[in-house]
Amino acid sequence: MNVITDNWDVWAEGLVGTLILFFAGGLLALLLGIIVGAMRVSPIPVARTVGSLYVNTIRNTPLTLVFFAFAFALPPLLGLRLTSEVSLTLAICALGIYTATYVAETIRSGINTVPVGQAEAARAVGLTFGQVMTLVVMPQAFRSVIPPMMSVFIALLKNTTVAAGFGVVNLGAARNYLSERGANQMLVIIWVMVIFVVLVLLLSWAQRALENKWRVAR
Template identity: 70%
Template sequence: MGVITDHLDLWGEAIGGTLVLFFGGGLIALVLGFIVGAMRVSPIPIARAVGAVYVNWIRNTPLTLVMFFFAFCVPILLRQRIDPIILPMIALGIYTATYVAETIRSGVNTVPVGQAEAARALGLSFGQVMSFVILPQATRSVIPPMMSVFIALLKNTTVAAGFSVLNLGSIRSWLSEQGENQLVVLLWVMVIFVALVLLLAWLQRILERKWRIAR
């Protein structure tokens, strides 16, 4: 316990950095992923093409390279200094948005095509069909894989440790400089990550129960 109690301020900053990356990147991923997911199932060919290019391009690029571009190239292009945690957070959001989009697309595909066709025959627009017919039914099937995406996002926050961002992925090197046992530090990091993943699993069960009752 001394590894934690002797460095409470550093652990607090590391956990805070991880949570900022997670919630900030998650918000970006949800918003952008929803837009791209809608494009992927859009009846407009050019929208589907743009969505497919974005997903295939970003998803097949290693996260480290995406984060490298935002951490080093974007400040040069903008010619100004940016908070070190902001750019990795954006990179995480843009990268994770591809998986969110594909999860939404797979959930939409579980809804019978005839329901969308019937809604359009009644005169509903594409947005209304998605909002009132497709998404309410797709939500239940989307929750488990979506939570897996966010668990992966939580783990991917450690990649930011290589770009001068203090989080749970980098605290080992910080504490090793102060003479702490690296193995003990890694074990505590593992315990914290397991606790955070269990919280996400608990949230998943709540959402599944809620939507099961709603249906």
């Protein structure tokens, strides 16, 4: 336990950094994923093409390369100086944009579970495509994709460690900081694993709670 008790500052800063990356990146991924998922099933060919291009391009690109683009290619184009705050913001954008592709596909699969007749009935009474999606289709789609959506966010949580290689403080960087203090690196890695297991268990508990609350009656 000395690895933790003697280095509270490093562990606290790393945990806060991980949670910021997770929640901010997850919110961005959810908002963008919903939009792209709707584009993927849109009756407008251009929207479907753009959505498909975005998903297939970003999803098939390694996350590390996405981080490289945000860390080294984007700042010079925008004239940004890589401070800790800028690096954190860019890392959130990289995680959110990458994870949004998986959110979009999960949303699309949920949309496909909604009977077509419901959307047709909604359009028959005069609702627009946007109203059909927000009022009829999306509420049902979300209820049916809770387990796969939670799997996406668990993957996002673990992917936050990639940001450590780009100067962003999080749990993935704890080993580097504590090695300078002479801490046992194997113990540090084990404790990082334990913390991530606890966080994943909390997400699994949240998944079960949401499933029980929003279970779809068959």
